[in-house]
Amino acid sequence: MNSATREAYAAAVTELAATNPDIVVLDADLAAATKSGAFKKACPERFFDMGISEADMVGTAAGLATCGKIPFASSFSVFVTGRAFEQVRQSVAYADLNVKLVGSHAGPSCGEDGGTHQAVEDIAIMRSLPNMSVVVPADDVEAKAAIINAVDQLGPMYIRVARLASPTIHDADTYEFHFGKGEVLREGTDVTIIACGMMVPRAIDAGERLAAEGVSAEVINMHTIKPLDEDLVVSSAAKTGKVITIEEASIVGGLGTAVCEVLSEKCPTKVTRIGMPDIFGMSGAGGELLDIYGLTADHIIEAYHAM
Amino acid sequence: MGTDLNAIATQMRIDIIESLAAAGSGHPGGSLSCTDILAVLYFEKMNIDPRRPDWEDRDRLVLSKGHAAPALYAALAERGYFPREDLITLRKYGSHLQGHPNMGDTPGVDMSTGSLGQGLSAANGMALAGRLDGKDYYVYCIMGDGEIQEGQIWEAAMSASHYHLDHVIGFVDHNGLQIDGTNDEVMTVNPIGDKFAAFGWNVLSINGHDYEAISAAIDEAKACKGKPTVIVCETIKGKGVSFMENQVNWHGAAPNAEQAAVALAELRAQ
Numbered sequence: 001m002n003s004a005t006r007e008a009y010a011a012a013v014t015e016l017a018a019t020n021p022d023i024v025v026l027d028a029d030l031a032a033a034t035k036s037g038a039f040k041k042a043c044p045e046r047f048f049d050m051g052i053s054e055a056d057m058v059g060t061a062a063g064l065a066t067c068g069k070i071p072f073a074s075s076f077s078v079f080v081t082g083r084a085f086e087q088v089r090q091s092v093a094y095a096d097l098n099v100k101l102v103g104s105h106a107g108p109s110c111g112e113d114g115g116t117h118q119a120v121e122d123i124a125i126m127r128s129l130p131n132m133s134v135v136v137p138a139d140d141v142e143a144k145a146a147i148i149n150a151v152d153q154l155g156p157m158y159i160r161v162a163r164l165a166s167p168t169i170h171d172a173d174t175y176e177f178h179f180g181k182g183e184v185l186r187e188g189t190d191v192t193i194i195a196c197g198m199m200v201p202r203a204i205d206a207g208e209r210l211a212a213e214g215v216s217a218e219v220i221n222m223h224t225i226k227p228l229d230e231d232l233v234v235s236s237a238a239k240t241g242k243v244i245t246i247e248e249a250s251i252v253g254g255l256g257t258a259v260c261e262v263l264s265e266k267c268p269t270k271v272t273r274i275g276m277p278d279i280f281g282m283s284g285a286g287g288e289l290l291d292i293y294g295l296t297a298d299h300i301i302e303a304y305h306a307m
Numbered sequence: 308m309g310t311d312l313n314a315i316a317t318q319m320r321i322d323i324i325e326s327l328a329a330a331g332s333g334h335p336g337g338s339l340s341c342t343d344i345l346a347v348l349y350f351e352k353m354n355i356d357p358r359r360p361d362w363e364d365r366d367r368l369v370l371s372k373g374h375a376a377p378a379l380y381a382a383l384a385e386r387g388y389f390p391r392e393d394l395i396t397l398r399k400y401g402s403h404l405q406g407h408p409n410m411g412d413t414p415g416v417d418m419s420t421g422s423l424g425q426g427l428s429a430a431n432g433m434a435l436a437g438r439l440d441g442k443d444y445y446v447y448c449i450m451g452d453g454e455i456q457e458g459q460i461w462e463a464a465m466s467a468s469h470y471h472l473d474h475v476i477g478f479v480d481h482n483g484l485q486i487d488g489t490n491d492e493v494m495t496v497n498p499i500g501d502k503f504a505a506f507g508w509n510v511l512s513i514n515g516h517d518y519e520a521i522s523a524a525i526d527e528a529k530a531c532k533g534k535p536t537v538i539v540c541e542t543i544k545g546k547g548v549s550f551m552e553n554q555v556n557w558h559g560a561a562p563n564a565e566q567a568a569v570a571l572a573e574l575r576a577q
Contacts, residue, residue, distance in 0.1 A: 024435075024439070045439070046439065048470070051462075051465065051466070053459075053462035053465070053466070055424075055458075055462060056428045056431075056459055056462035056463050056465075057428075058428075059425050059429050059431075059432065059459065059463065060428045060429070060431050060432040060435065060463075061432060062418070062429050062432060063369075063418070063431060063432020063433040063434075063435070063436070064432040064433070064436045065432070066410070066417065066418060066429070066432070066433060066436075067363070067432075067433055067436030067437065067440070068363070068436070069436050069439070086422060087425055087428070089422075090419065090420075090421070090425055091418075091425050091429055094409070095409070095418065095419035096411055
């Protein structure tokens with residue numbers, strides 16, 4: 001099944017709101033795109049469209065959080081983390097308030113809107129804020145689970161969701177989301193592939209194809225980028241001796257950087273980072289852009305052979 | 308009224324000078340200009356309980372012009388949220404009194420502020436929460452006149468009006484001065500009242516050092532239903548210390564021991 005994580009965000013928050021009166025949702029005139037419009041329909045009194053004013057949206061969410069509300073503030077990732085960065089820093093992260101920022105249309109898979117709208121830096125800038133946690137769900141099942149977790153997890157959180165539909169890799173009936181714990185999808189001994197978001201299915205694919213070549217790849221879904229599962233990163237790297245990271249974001253400051261930070265201090269290991277190579281994106285079909293920017297299973301396999 | 312607001316405000320001004328002198332840095336001018344507003348709020352108007360700073364039915368105050376923290380801390384200390392002795396730890400390592408207010412550190416601080424322009428949005432959020440919960444508390448937001456040059460203030464002004472937040476009561480501490488000079492030299496903000504009125508607010512204009520006028524304006528604001536009220540307060544930067552009054556250089560400079568002694572002598576004679 002193919003589904004977009006943004007759809008799962010809206011469905012989950014709407015479902016949860018039925019039993020949790022503290023959940024409120026804010027959007028900045030993108031409710032149709034972030035899908036938060038579903039919540040608006042179900043709980044109009046708890047939905048606040050703030051208009052095209054992300055700074056005010058984030059500040060208002062902070063005020064709601066001081067009164068015990070659990071605000072989800074959604075917009076395109078580029079706006080909610082970038083346009084409103086300083087509001088996120090001061091009114092949410094510094095104040096340590098229970099605001100959940102949901103950034104959709106992240107990365108080049110945002111597509112035709114082009115580089116202005118394709119956030120490549122969002123993971124890096126959110127990760128750099130004290131108190132902020134960062135979650136990038138791999139599929140719709142995990143996105144729903146991550147939203148459920150976000151309600152229980154006190155404190156500022158950034159959840160990155162995608163515009164494009166992507167394959168469902170988890171079983172909705174059995175999947176358990178463990179905040180801050182990477183998910184080992186395939187055990188291996190020759191190389192560790194650490195992925196997040198819609199790169200995870202591609203990492204699984206690469207792992208299977210490497211296995212056919214006789215290469216034993218360990219594939220990890222690192223849905224929580226902050227706090228990073230350092231123990232898992234270190235233990236897997238110590239076992240395989242080679243690490244490849246892949247993310248639909250800049251290689252500057254994101255998942256790959258987080259992994260390198262841990263390994264350089266605790267278990268120096270050769271790492272190849274795959275992601276947007278410190279460039280802005282361009283217009284194009286989202287899926288096509290992922291191929292053009294080298295965010296594919298082929299590139300993971302190539303990277304392995306080059307290591 | 309029963310409360311000697313003049314005595315309280317004078318004591319707050321003494322606290323401000325003492326804490327800033329001890330800190331060796333900070334913002335006296337804008338602290339002294341909003342002292343009387345805070346005195347009326349904390350000692351006459353606000354429905355609060357210092358023993359329960361997190362009481363969910365309490366009125367809230369967002370000091371959007373967070374650099375006036377010494378004035379807020381003085382009000383909170385005098386009101387009994389924490390010991391007066393704490394005030395001289397202002398801005399020092401390990402103190403709960405940060406250079407700008409931080410809700411996680413200081414009992415009675417309802418919102419972390421200091422980066423200008425952000426407080427009104429938070430105040431709106433508090434008012435929306437109160438409405439959702441069927442509560443009747445008011446949210447007061449104190450803005451600087453220079454601060455309203457920030458675009459977010461006007462985003463929030465639009466929101467408060469759009470959502471009919473009649474439990475948001477804003478104050479603009481209109482002392483006419485900001486770091487680089489007068490408002491008019493730096494960036495014209497007048498006519499402040501007309502701007503808020505154009506955004507759909509009920510606008511009141513008063514002398515921000517007149518306790519009765521401040522009190523009456525708050526009553527009038529509460530009587531206004533369906534829209535937020537802003538009280539534009541004409542104030543004097545550095546009010547109460549003669550050599551600081553209307554002097555832009557006292558925006559962000561603390562008095563030294565000698566200057567503090569002169570200021571305190573003046574205040575104690577009032």
